[in-house]
Amino acid sequence: MALEDQRLPARTASYEADPDAVGRVLLLYSGGLDTSVMLRWIQERYGAEVVTLTVNLGQPGEDYGVIEGKARALGARECHIIDARDQFASEFILPAIKANGLYGEGYPLFTALGRPLIAKLAVETARRSGCDTIAHGCTGKGNDQVRIEATVATLAPELGVIAPVRSWQMGRDEEIAYAREHGIPVKGGTEVAPYSIDDNLWGRSSEGRWIEDLGHPPEQDVFQLVTPPERAPEDPQEVTIEFERGVPVALDGHRMGLVRLLEEAAAIGQRHGIGIVDHIEDRIVGLKVRDIYEAPAATLILTAHRELERLVSTIHQNRFKRRLDEEWAYLVYAGLWWEPLRSDLDAYMEAANAQVSGVITLKLYKGLARVIARSSPNAVYDASLASFAESGGLFSQSAAPGFVELFSLQSRMAWRVRNRS
Ligand code: ARG
16 A cells, blocks of 8 residues: 555544644654654654654663764754663662562563653653654554553643554565665665664663574574673672662672663673573563563672562561562553552662662672672671570570471361361
């Protein structure tokens, strides 16, 4: 179908832009094929002006000058590049550390944490630049559309949203043809579709191609960040991470700001093959997906944080917090960053983390980060009580049989009932 014959899609949700009211669009622009095609397509299709926004969340190897040049060449009226690394680290990654944020026991949520910030910056930039609409490049099959649109609809009900990739009915080949026709540079060979990559300070994900074949073991070219463990150094490395009230503050004894600490942790982990996760997860939109994750910084810091938290908390706090951690991760994964329950949970996370100060030593070797030492002034631990020697004070061994009698009472009674005959 020729582009001109396609009708603009009917609207389903209240926040979707009325096509007649699209005059000036804030486009979330990565510089890749989809969003570059969008940049031209929006101007053509709606007769609208486009302002671009590219957000730096610490994705490695990005050249923002090149992205800006490309946007201008494609007709952008304004190009905004925002370095949001500090805000991302302190307002999004840090709460995730305090909540031991992992979804499905393996995904450290880096994309899920980035989207609400990107969308919030899009709202602020749209308002400042007089835009009426926000455009993003998500497909209709993923979680990212949920995270971005839920954020825009929550924070800026006056703005409309368009998601051209979801509605334009172009396949990859048509997109490339469109790009060629409109002088949009297409990177590399086009025979092999690229992986769908998303990355930031906290990790990197790859989807698509052979990854969609669940029986296919990882091909080495997917690992652009982490050294595959079998090629990691023969010599192990020890690294210490110090926390104050749940905040990582020093690496190997050197105090540094959070962004730098995350970057250095990533660099150390990468060398040793740390943080590769081959993950099947339940998307919010029903589908299951397989992702290959590389998250060296998250793996080191979460491993250390969890260990320290276990040490300074009681058994009751530890058991309870695991459940809240899981709920927190689910809300964030599901794109409900602005949901009040998330900030309610954060209040608990803050309280629990007030004790989380101390130092954890990890030993890194060929893909594994193992805790080998820990110390904390707040450890709920007394070496004299733990030892086999008789000790006075808080613990009396002679009370133990009475405890066993009562603690096992119901189990013993039930056993008797069930084995009556
Ligand atoms: N599956 C992960 C998530 O839902 C990663 C998504 C990566 N996004 C992307 N556009 N490639 O958060």
